[in-house]
Amino acid sequence: MLDLETVGEVLVAKLRGELDLKTAGELRQGLDRALDGFTVRHLVLDLENVSFMDSTGLGVVLGRYKRLAGAGGKLVVLGLQPPVRRVLDLSGVLRIVPEFNTLKQAVEALRRGEASA
Amino acid sequence: MLDLETVGEVLVAKLRGELDLKTAGELRQGLDRALDGFTVRHLVLDLENVSFMDSTGLGVVLGRYKRLAGAGGKLVVLGLQPPVRRVLDLSGVLRIVPEFNTLKQAVEALRRGEASA
Amino acid sequence: MLNRFRLEFPSRAENVSLARVTVAALASQLDPTIEELDDIKGAVSEAVTNGIIHGFGASPEGTIVVEAVLYGDAIEIYVEDGGKGIKDVPKAMEPEFSSDPERLGLGFSFMQSFMDSVQVDSAPGRGTRVIMRKQFAPRH
Amino acid sequence: MLNRFRLEFPSRAENVSLARVTVAALASQLDPTIEELDDIKGAVSEAVTNGIIHGFGASPEGTIVVEAVLYGDAIEIYVEDGGKGIKDVPKAMEPEFSSDPERLGLGFSFMQSFMDSVQVDSAPGRGTRVIMRKQFAPRH
Ligand SMILES: Nc1ncnc2c1ncn2[C@@H]1O[C@H](COP(=O)(O)OP(=O)(O)O)[C@@H](O)[C@H]1O
Ligand SMILES: Nc1ncnc2c1ncn2[C@@H]1O[C@H](COP(=O)(O)OP(=O)(O)O)[C@@H](O)[C@H]1O
Numbered sequence: 001m002l003d004l005e006t007v008g009e010v011l012v013a014k015l016r017g018e019l020d021l022k023t024a025g026e027l028r029q030g031l032d033r034a035l036d037g038f039t040v041r042h043l044v045l046d047l048e049n050v051s052f053m054d055s056t057g058l059g060v061v062l063g064r065y066k067r068l069a070g071a072g073g074k075l076v077v078l079g080l081q082p083p084v085r086r087v088l089d090l091s092g093v094l095r096i097v098p099e100f101n102t103l104k105q106a107v108e109a110l111r112r113g114e115a116s117a
Numbered sequence: 118m119l120d121l122e123t124v125g126e127v128l129v130a131k132l133r134g135e136l137d138l139k140t141a142g143e144l145r146q147g148l149d150r151a152l153d154g155f156t157v158r159h160l161v162l163d164l165e166n167v168s169f170m171d172s173t174g175l176g177v178v179l180g181r182y183k184r185l186a187g188a189g190g191k192l193v194v195l196g197l198q199p200p201v202r203r204v205l206d207l208s209g210v211l212r213i214v215p216e217f218n219t220l221k222q223a224v225e226a227l228r229r230g231e232a233s234a
Numbered sequence: 235m236l237n238r239f240r241l242e243f244p245s246r247a248e249n250v251s252l253a254r255v256t257v258a259a260l261a262s263q264l265d266p267t268i269e270e271l272d273d274i275k276g277a278v279s280e281a282v283t284n285g286i287i288h289g290f291g292a293s294p295e296g297t298i299v300v301e302a303v304l305y306g307d308a309i310e311i312y313v314e315d316g317g318k319g320i321k322d323v324p325k326a327m328e329p330e331f332s333s334d335p336e337r338l339g340l341g342f343s344f345m346q347s348f349m350d351s352v353q354v355d356s357a358p359g360r361g362t363r364v365i366m367r368k369q370f371a372p373r374h
Numbered sequence: 375m376l377n378r379f380r381l382e383f384p385s386r387a388e389n390v391s392l393a394r395v396t397v398a399a400l401a402s403q404l405d406p407t408i409e410e411l412d413d414i415k416g417a418v419s420e421a422v423t424n425g426i427i428h429g430f431g432a433s434p435e436g437t438i439v440v441e442a443v444l445y446g447d448a449i450e451i452y453v454e455d456g457g458k459g460i461k462d463v464p465k466a467m468e469p470e471f472s473s474d475p476e477r478l479g480l481g482f483s484f485m486q487s488f489m490d491s492v493q494v495d496s497a498p499g500r501g502t503r504v505i506m507r508k509q510f511a512p513r514h
Contacts, residue, residue, distance in 0.1 A: 021283045022247040052254075052272075054279040055340040062338065083272040090347055091340055138423045139387040169394075169412075171419040172480040179478065200412040207487055208480055239383040239392065246377055252399050256381070259395040263388050 002030045010110050011040040012103065016049040019057030019084075028060045035064070041073040042110040046103065048079025053087050061088075065097060074098075076106050076115050119147045127227050128157040129220065133166040136174030136201075145177045152181070158190040159227040163220065165196025170204050178205075182214060191215075193223050193232050237263060238303040245286040245296035245315070253282045253300045253313075260302050261309050266370050273348035274309065274368060280341040281313035281364045288333070289317025289362055307370050311349075314363040320356040327354065377403060378443040385426040385436035385455065393422045393440045393453075400442050401449050406510050413488035414449065414508060420481040421453035421504045428473070429457025429502055447510050451489075454503040460496040467494065 001023055003014040011034055017023060035043070043064060047053075053061075065075045076098045080088065088094045098117045100106035109115040118140055120131040128151055134140060152160070160181060164170075170178075182192045193215045197205065205211045215234045217223035226232040241256050243249045254275045261274050282298055290296030301312040320326045327346075332339030345352045349366040356362040381396050383389045394415045401414050422438055430436030441452040460466045467486075472479030485492045489506040496502035 018251060020247075020279055021250045021286065025247075052275065052279075054250075054276060054283065055338050055344055056279075056283055058340070059336070059338050082269070083276065086272065087276070087344070090344065091338070135391060137387075137419055138390045138426065142387075169415065169419075171390075171416060171423065172478050172484055173419075173423055175480070176476070176478050199409070200416065203412065204416070204484070207484065208478070237384065237386055237388060239381060239389070241379060241381050241396070243379040244377065248377060248403050249379070252379065252396070255399040256392070256396045259392045 002027060004034050006038050006040055007107050008111065009039065009041045010044060010107050011035065011038060011042070012044045012046065012107070014046040014049070018052040019050055019060070020052065020054050021056045024056045024060050028063065031060070031064055035067065041071065043068055043073065043075045044103065044106045044110070045075065045077045046079050047077055047081070047084050050084055051081055053084045058087055058091055058093065062093060074110060074115050076100055076110065078103060078106055119144060121151050123155050123157055124224050125228065126156065126158045127161060127224050128152065128155060128159070129161045129163065129224070131163040131166065135169040136167055136177070137169065137171050138173045141173045141177050145180065148177070148181055152184065158188065160185055160190065160192045161220065161223045161227070162192065162194045163196050164194055164198070164201050167201055168198055170201045175204055175208055175210065179210060191227060191232050193217055193227065195220060195223055236304045236306060238301065241300045243298055244294050245290040245298050246294045247286065249298065250279055250282045250286070254278050257300065257302050257311060260304055264304060264309070264370055270368065270370055277345045277348040277366055278311060278313070280345050281366070284341050285313060285315035285317065285362065289315035291318065307372065309368050311366045312363060314361065316361040319358040319360050319362055320354070321358050323354050323356055376444045376446060378441065381440045383438055384434050385430040385438050386434045387426065389438065390419055390422050390426070394418050397440065397442050397451060400444055404444060404449070404510055410508065410510055414451070417485045417488040417506055418451060418453070420485050421506070424481050425453060425455035425457065425502065429455035431458065447512065449508050451506045452503060454501065456501040459498040459500050459502055460494070461498050463494050463496055
């Protein structure tokens, strides 16, 4: 469900599967543990392999956004599939969370401090 | 569910989807209409895109086998996916219906009168 | 009525996807667009999650019932729990209202965005029934 | 018992796949092999088809009930119709016996090949209940 990698002060999390009540808890724990353990400021969520997300899954994304924002960090997303984009869009999350086309672009923008929605 | 093509006296039927009670009737009709309409002796069933077959679907295959055998024609199969192979195997159908790896091999063997299980 | 089913299962998190899959399998019989199917899956996910989390307080001991009825060009979905119930339904349906600080309060908003109508019958101690309807776009 | 469901639907041909999909979704929660999943789908397909064709004579007016129960390492599946029933169960279960000349008589044989056990409770006029169990191979 979750592959993690760090690039400098950026944590890259590749998610897989369907993000709902069943998987949300595990994902929240996995992300928070990584954010606790590494000295990272920013988080890239690669959602390319996430085929479904509901409001419970969205809660995990927004929760991480708030946690990072509190410490001056940023959350960005990439690889949005139509049903996931739909939910991020409807909820207004795409107005506060920047979206990138590639991991490279996301990481570079975060490093230059240029990632904004 | 069914694409049809004739190559000389061979009818090539490409099937798609899941072959069960819902789709069996339509398939039986489609195949019989084609066998009535064209002056073909043999039938190649390309099952590459059939992901599921149960005993009702198998009944359609065996029914066409019998119809052709009665008129001195042959039925051959190709593209068996594991769950389809399982059912053809268990029922003994693979002992009377020859299997080929490619359409070309199937058509050539039928034309040379060399198709046997 | 073209077809229908009634599905009963315990209030466990893994059954949110079970319900989605089954409703999607029924809806697929009308040959919907991918977007229509995604909408239906999203709405079912929200309603069933609410039954589990709010209706039964995340206990797996409750029972959720999902019924779906297919008409020529529409689907009606009923999601029912015999759980806690809702005191103030209009308030519960307000966007961003949640009784749980950990949640977003967007469940009912999503159901309303995804479906053509959403109706909620509920009373404290008498459980909750969500009735949703979606019309499919004409095609072919 | 890890999880379970009860699914009720009319005896229509399109619901053979609905039943397959729902049972497969439950079974998937145990992380089975593809072969195990194919076996389960095959067995459900045969049992539900029999309920529709033999139990209710292909009329869509009957109701079929599929229940599935997941244990730590096994699944139990119950397929029930309130239809015609079977007079001679051992005879009906013989390979290649069919009361319908158009059919192969392999339904019960396939169920037995796919599952570890198949039990049939039936009586004329009282419907039929097929109980199947499959143990999953140990892994991980
Ligand atoms: N099935 C239910 N049983 C009891 N209360 C419910 C149910 N569904 C919704 N509610 C109440 O309505 C509120 C809003 O629901 P919703 O919009 O889905 O947001 P959320 O699930 O994020 O709280 C919930 O916080 C809860 O108080
Ligand atoms: N649910 C049922 N209700 C009534 N009769 C049944 C039922 N299931 C099976 N039978 C009887 O048992 C016979 C054998 O069933 P089966 O092995 O599945 O083969 P087939 O479906 O090809 O006839 C059927 O032909 C029918 O007479």
